[in-house]
Amino acid sequence: MFNLFGRKAPRSNIKPARGPGETVREADLRYLQEWVSTHAVVEAFVEPETIVNEMSVVLVDITGEFTRRRIGGPKGIDVISSTLGVPVYDVEETGYPQRMREKIERDRILRKREEQRERREKLQKERERGESQ
Known part of the structure; x- marks a missing residue:
């Protein structure tokens, strides 16, 4: 807490963010290439860097399904x-495509319905247990 005895802080597994001059990691690029090859009519939407997140790209297909990866x-x-x-x-400039927003909303509704079904x-x-006793 106060580091009274000069012990080093435990190391974190968190990697530092890449600098603005860096680019897409090989594993991310392979994943994106595979994703594009298995989906129809794909568009890419670049998301800006924030304090919390690196610059990233969202790939969206014709059905609204999407994936996100950092691009450095x-x-x-x-x-x-x-x-x-x-x-x-x-x-x-463009915002997210309507089909992506609709898919997110559909998925949210389906999740809520499933949760309600499980609660019922x-x-x-x-x-039934209360009646049988």
Whole structure:
């Protein structure tokens, strides 16, 4: 707490953020290439760097399904554009596509319905146990 005896703080597994001159990691690029090859009509949306997150790209397909990966910095935009061969947009200028927002909302509704179904089943089982006693 106060480091009274001069002991070193425990090391963290957190890696420092990449600098703005860096680019997409190989593993991330391979993942994005595979994702593009298995989805139809893909577009890329670049998200700006924030205090918490590195610059990233969101790939969105025709159904609204999406994936997100860090791209390091502005050089990563060029790599994404040339390697993936998909249109690239700045999310601050265009916003997220409507199909992505609709998919997120559909998934949220389906999750809530499933949670409600599970609660009803649990309540029904509790009632059945109470009646049998």
